Amino acid sequence: ENEGDTCTICFEAWTTAGEHRLAALRCGHLFGYTCIQRWLKAQSPSAKCPQCNKKAKRSDIVLLYAPKLRALDNTEQESLKSLEQEQSLRRKAELESAQYKIKLQVLSLSQRADGSRSAQYSFSKAVLVSQAGGCRVLSYCEPLSCLLASQPSPHTTLVPCGVKKVSVVNMRASQYVPIHSKQIRGLSFNRQNDSLLLSAALDNTIKLTLLTNTVVQTYNAGKPVWSCCWCLDNSNYIYAGLSNGSVLIYDTRDTSTHVQELVPLRSCPVASLCYVPRAASSSFPCGGLLAGSLEGACFWEQVNEATYRPHVLPLETSGCTDIQVETESRHCLVTYRPRSNPSLRCVLMALTRTPQQESSELPSCSCEPVQTFNAGSSCKLLTKNAVFRSPDGGGTLVCAGDEASNSTMVWDASSGGLRQKLPADLPVLDISPFSVNGEHFLASLTEKMLKLYKWE
Numbered sequence: 001e002n003e004g005d006t007c008t009i010c011f012e013a014w015t016t017a018g019e020h021r022l023a024a025l026r027c028g029h030l031f032g033y034t035c036i037q038r039w040l041k042a043q044s045p046s047a048k049c050p051q052c053n054k055k056a057k058r059s060d061i062v063l064l065y066a067p068k069l070r071a072l073d074n075t076e077q078e079s080l081k082s083l084e085q086e087q088s089l090r091r092k093a094e095l096e097s098a099q100y101k102i103k104l105q106v107l108s109l110s111q112r113a114d115g116s117r118s119a120q121y122s123f124s125k126a127v128l129v130s131q132a133g134g135c136r137v138l139s140y141c142e143p144l145s146c147l148l149a150s151q152p153s154p155h156t157t158l159v160p161c162g163v164k165k166v167s168v169v170n171m172r173a174s175q176y177v178p179i180h181s182k183q184i185r186g187l188s189f190n191r192q193n194d195s196l197l198l199s200a201a202l203d204n205t206i207k208l209t210l211l212t213n214t215v216v217q218t219y220n221a222g223k224p225v226w227s228c229c230w231c232l233d234n235s236n237y238i239y240a241g242l243s244n245g246s247v248l249i250y251d252t253r254d255t256s257t258h259v260q261e262l263v264p265l266r267s268c269p270v271a272s273l274c275y276v277p278r279a280a281s282s283s284f285p286c287g288g289l290l291a292g293s294l295e296g297a298c299f300w301e302q303v304n305e306a307t308y309r310p311h312v313l314p315l316e317t318s319g320c321t322d323i324q325v326e327t328e329s330r331h332c333l334v335t336y337r338p339r340s341n342p343s344l345r346c347v348l349m350a351l352t353r354t355p356q357q358e359s360s361e362l363p364s365c366s367c368e369p370v371q372t373f374n375a376g377s378s379c380k381l382l383t384k385n386a387v388f389r390s391p392d393g394g395g396t397l398v399c400a401g402d403e404a405s406n407s408t409m410v411w412d413a414s415s416g417g418l419r420q421k422l423p424a425d426l427p428v429l430d431i432s433p434f435s436v437n438g439e440h441f442l443a444s445l446t447e448k449m450l451k452l453y454k455w456e
Contacts, residue, residue, distance in 0.1 A: 007032035009039060009050060017075040022064045027054045036061060119392050120420055121410065121442050121453035125171045129164050130154070133447040137384065138430040139187035140443070143195055144211055145169050145436050149445055150184035150199075151176075161201065163187070165211075166450055168436045173450075177213050180205065186228040186273070190235050198238055200228035206240045208252065219250055219258070226269045232277040232327070233287050233302070241270025247291055247300070262300055262308055268293040271382055274325040274332070276351065284330045284351040286365065292323035297334070299351070299365050311365035313349075316340070321379065326387045326396060331413075332367065333387040333398060337379045344375040346385060346400045348413055373411045373418075376404020386431040387413070391440035391455040399442065401428025408444045408451075424451050 006013050007020070009031055014022040023033040029051045031039075040047040040058050049056050129135050134152040141148060148163040159178030166173045179199055186200035196216075197209045202224040208217040219240070227241035240248045245264025250257075264270075270291050276299075278287035288301040288308065296315050300308040319337035326333070336345045349367035385400040396413035402421070408428050410420040426446035433442050440455035 007035050009035040016065075018078040024062050024064050025049050025054075025056050026060045026062075027052050027056070030064070033061070033063060119455060121422060122456050123422070124441065124452045124454040127166055127171060127173050127450040127452065128448065129166065129173055129445075129450050130448055134183075135164075135445055135447050136184060136429060137187050138432045138443060138445040138450075139189060139197070140168075140432050140434040141189055141195060141197070141211060142434070146174075146211075147432065147434070147443055147450065148177075148187060148197065149450060150187060152183075153178060161203075163197070163199075168434065168441065168452075171452060175213070177209065177211070179207055179209055179215060182224075185226045186241075188229050190230050191232060198228050198230060200225035200240055202226075206238065206250070208238075217252065217255060219248075221248055221258070224269075226271055227273040229273040229275050229289075231289075231302075232275045234305070239273050239275070239289060241273045241291060243269045245270060245293060247273070247289065260306065260308075262289075262291070262310075265298050265310065265312060266293060266295045268295040271321060272323045272384070274323055276325055276330070276332075277327055279327075279330065282330055284353050284365075286353060286363070288365075290323050290325060290332060292320055292334070294318060294320060296320060297323055299367075301363070301365055309362075313365075313367050315367075321382050322384050324385055324387050326389070328389060329396060331370065331387065331396070333385060335383075335385055335400065338377050343377050344379045344400070344402070344404075346373040346375070346398055346411075347371075348373075348387065348396075348398060371398075371413055371416045373398055373400065373409070373416065375400055375402040375409050378404040381427060381429060383428065384430045386433060388433045391433075391435075397433075399431045399433075399444075401431065401444065403427040406446075408442070408453075410442075422451070422453055425449065 014032055019034045020032040023036055024030050027049050029049055047056055129149045130151040136150045139148050145168050147166040151164050153160050161180040161184050162176055162178040164173055165175045180201035180203050182201050182203035184199055184201045188198045190196045195211050200206045204221050206219050206225055206228050207215050209215045221240050224243040225240045229239050231237035236252050238250045245267045247262040248258040249260040251259045270293055272292040274290040276288055279285055286301050288299055291298050297313045299311045303309050319339045321337055322335040324333045330351045332349045334347045334349055338344050347369050348371040350370050352366050354364045383401045387398050390397045398411040398413050400409050402409050406424050408422040412419050424446055428444045430445045442453045444451045
């Protein structure tokens with residue numbers, strides 16, 4: 001009895017308006033509009049009419065006006081539905097607006113109640129380090145109150161690559177110290193002897209230099225060295241990350257060669273090395289070495305002076321450019337290039353160990369994401385970022401260079417919110433927080449300039 005009144009796909013009545021209004025194909029067969037549209041999409045590219053099997057495509061669908069067909073007129077219902085949806089969206093927008101106003105009022109009141117929360121970095125000075133460019137990495141020497149920025153030699157007669165000293169007392173660049181024959185990729189000071197500089201370069205060497213401008217020890221690694229760091233549990237040991245993925249361990253008391261090699265899990269250059277010191281009261285008590293490359297990261301747990309146990313960390317499979325550690329919180333900051341995601345991302349990770357206490361079973365070390373920070377869509381260089389305790393003692397700050405806007409981004413690690421965006425003229429390559437005479441500063445390095453910001 002209902003033949004001609006209903007759609008032959010869903011067997012529901014046609015309507016004169018809305019999504020199920022009457023429609024036809026070129027062959028003349030009638031259907032509800034949404035039904036035939038879904039049918040042809042599902043059958044594509046060899047779609048056919050469900051009644052006569054003639055070839056059809058979505059562009060063949062024609063909406064019909066057929067007054068003699070007994071179609072259910074639901075025009076008023078559709079209009080009411082549209083009106084109700086619009087009213088619902090308006091009520092939702094008004095509610096969200098009211099909630100945001102309340103949050104802003106609460107934030108404003110809390111900032112007034114706690115003046116320390118309004119503290120931030122303000123621009124202090126810009127120091128020209130290299131007129132020709134080529135600066136790469138940055139480090140701070142506390143005993144001498146100076147920053148060191150790697151750069152090519154300003155004089156062709158000297159060793160091609162070295163470091164420029166920048167005094168943080170008078171905020172001026174001073175002496176150039178020649179060290180390596182190729183680009184420097186890593187700088188690190190010994191915590192127990194801060195005037196002894198460890199440097200790594202693409203000339204296959206790592207060197208120990210006194211800032212009286214004397215190279216006191218050179219180790220030839222046999223391959224370009226991409227990163228370096230000191231052992232924070234025993235200052236006699238230093239580490240060198242090589243271009244083939246190996247990590248070489250040196251004993252500064254042995255002037256001949258490395259004492260151990262940590263065999264690479266992947267043959268990708270070790271772009272970053274950080275040592276995590278032991279902490280007896282922590283949920284992550286073990287010490288060891290974090291080695292990061294573009295293809296992932298490994299935590300080399302130091303079981304004893306001569307034994308290291310590898311733990312592959314569950315990072316994304318590609319694009320990891322840098323790993324930094326905040327030793328007090330036992331958190332590490334992992335930076336990813338914008339590949340699978342549209343923007344540069346810094347992910348704060350909590351290091352974990354199972355079981356936490358001593359046990360007969362071998363422990364498993366891993367990491368879990370705590371907070372993610374997004375920057376711009378560009379990242380052509382392997383830059384270094386920073387994670388450190390806030391100068392006001394109120395938590396942790398995360399800093400990263402944003403290549404897209406040529407600026408230094410400063411985030412609050414607990415909330416994930418962006419606190420500041422500090423401008424720079426060129427992409428920021430390295431970042432270093434430091435203190436002098438009770439005042440706190442942040443230094444950001446571009447290929448030519450050092451930008452200094454004071455915490456106020």
